[in-house]
Amino acid sequence: MKILVFGQLTDIFGGSFVRMEDIPDTDTLVRKLEEKYPVLKRMKYLIAINKEIVRENTLLADGNEVCLLPPFSGG
Amino acid sequence: MKILVFGQLTDIFGGSFVRMEDIPDTDTLVRKLEEKYPVLKRMKYLIAINKEIVRENTLLADGNEVCLLPPFSGG
Amino acid sequence: MKRTPKNIFRQGAIPASFVGESIAKHSSKTEIGAHSIFLGQVRADEAEGKKVTAIEYTAYEEMALEKMHEIRESAFAKYPVTCMHIYHSLGKVKTGEICLFVFTSSPHRKAAIEACNEIVERIKAELPIWGKELFEDEGYQWKVNN
Amino acid sequence: MKRTPKNIFRQGAIPASFVGESIAKHSSKTEIGAHSIFLGQVRADEAEGKKVTAIEYTAYEEMALEKMHEIRESAFAKYPVTCMHIYHSLGKVKTGEICLFVFTSSPHRKAAIEACNEIVERIKAELPIWGKELFEDEGYQWKVNN
Numbered sequence: 001m002k003i004l005v006f007g008q009l010t011d012i013f014g015g016s017f018v019r020m021e022d023i024p025d026t027d028t029l030v031r032k033l034e035e036k037y038p039v040l041k042r043m044k045y046l047i048a049i050n051k052e053i054v055r056e057n058t059l060l061a062d063g064n065e066v067c068l069l070p071p072f073s074g075g
Numbered sequence: 076m077k078i079l080v081f082g083q084l085t086d087i088f089g090g091s092f093v094r095m096e097d098i099p100d101t102d103t104l105v106r107k108l109e110e111k112y113p114v115l116k117r118m119k120y121l122i123a124i125n126k127e128i129v130r131e132n133t134l135l136a137d138g139n140e141v142c143l144l145p146p147f148s149g150g
Numbered sequence: 151m152k153r154t155p156k157n158i159f160r161q162g163a164i165p166a167s168f169v170g171e172s173i174a175k176h177s178s179k180t181e182i183g184a185h186s187i188f189l190g191q192v193r194a195d196e197a198e199g200k201k202v203t204a205i206e207y208t209a210y211e212e213m214a215l216e217k218m219h220e221i222r223e224s225a226f227a228k229y230p231v232t233c234m235h236i237y238h239s240l241g242k243v244k245t246g247e248i249c250l251f252v253f254t255s256s257p258h259r260k261a262a263i264e265a266c267n268e269i270v271e272r273i274k275a276e277l278p279i280w281g282k283e284l285f286e287d288e289g290y291q292w293k294v295n296n
Numbered sequence: 297m298k299r300t301p302k303n304i305f306r307q308g309a310i311p312a313s314f315v316g317e318s319i320a321k322h323s324s325k326t327e328i329g330a331h332s333i334f335l336g337q338v339r340a341d342e343a344e345g346k347k348v349t350a351i352e353y354t355a356y357e358e359m360a361l362e363k364m365h366e367i368r369e370s371a372f373a374k375y376p377v378t379c380m381h382i383y384h385s386l387g388k389v390k391t392g393e394i395c396l397f398v399f400t401s402s403p404h405r406k407a408a409i410e411a412c413n414e415i416v417e418r419i420k421a422e423l424p425i426w427g428k429e430l431f432e433d434e435g436y437q438w439k440v441n442n
Contacts, residue, residue, distance in 0.1 A: 147274070259336075
């Protein structure tokens with residue numbers, strides 16, 4: 001599964017996305033990402049699925065557009 | 076004494092000023108003006124002396140710039 | 151810094167291009183992060199079936215400029231703004247044209263926005279300016295602010 | 297009236313002349329009495345002795361446009377505004393240049409001013425846009441909104 005990342009997260013993942021396998025839900029996503037990239041634990045970010053922010057554990061399906069969004073700083 | 080008038084008051088006085096004689100203070104000014112122009116009684120206006128609005132009876136001296144100011148409607 | 155009274159009055163409408171030019175002049179002031187602008191535009195109001203086609207503004211100019219100076223100084227004292235520019239039309243301004251331009255700038259947005267709002271309110275309430283609303287058929291009525 | 301999402305994004309800075317042109321386009325809307333405009337300008341902030349020379353903006357564009365549409369619709373529902381125009385830069389915007397342009401108009405000033413303020417706050421809080429503050433020496437830091 002390809003996860004899009006933005007802002008300061010692109011520094012951590014070295015680009016605009018990260019690939020992860022076997023990710024049934026968002027809690028698993030966070031756990032596995034933080035195992036692989038421990039610096040993430042100190043960062044604030046939201047998860048969006050198909051452009052909607054999800055705040056509780058949510059099942060992930062093929063074809064979902066999953067994004068990690070650090071704090072917004074537009075304007 | 077020449078009294079400058081503005082806005083809707085120019086309609087009543089037919090111009091930008093009115094001359095009044097023997098006006099020792101602003102209360103007298105109002106009384107004499109309202110005698111001569113009774114429609115003034117139904118109008119709202121402030122009196123300014125030398126560009127300062129006065130709300131209490133105030134003595135008038137030669138050389139004072141006396142103005143009658145109807146409600147402001149700038150902007 | 152002591153500021154001297156500025157002339158806010160412009161004969162006729164304030165051109166939209168003048169607003170653009172005023173904004174452009176601030177690109178060298180790199181401490182600015184936010185601009186707040188208010189524009190008054192002459193509205194085609196109707197009264198007794200007649201349409202306003204223009205407002206003709208007159209003012210007790212000397213008093214208005216003194217009062218405006220006071221308002222400006224008090225806004226500078228109250229808000230951390232970098233600069234303020236205020237223009238008001240005199241004479242005839244047609245419907246759809248700009249008659250008031252208030253422009254404040256500050257490092258952070260709160261100051262610019264609050265100063266701009268306060269200045270607009272005070273201009274309408276405290277400056278000796280009068281608007282005569284001219285109807286299409288040559289009649290008129292005196293504008294009332296609320 | 298149902299409105300379709302508009303693209304708010306512009307590559308690079310928003311020219312001051314564009315603001316002037318946008319204002320001019322409203323002269324035919326004679327029901328308008330007030331315009332409220334907010335402009336964000338890139339500030340030459342300093343961090344650890346280094347000066348910001350530009351901000352590079354990126355966005356999750358599709359989500360930002362959907363969210364902006366929602367914000368716009370809710371402002372139209374809440375305030376009696378005649379129109380709203382919103383533009384945000386993407387890519388590099390140098391210090392002193394404009395990166396955000398929010399423009400609201402209404403018959404009476406209260407609605408335009410309040411809608412403008414609310415839209416600015418919501419843009420900063422809710423749109424997935426990120427600013428990278430570029431230093432003169434090629435380093436950078438990520439912008440933080442407050």
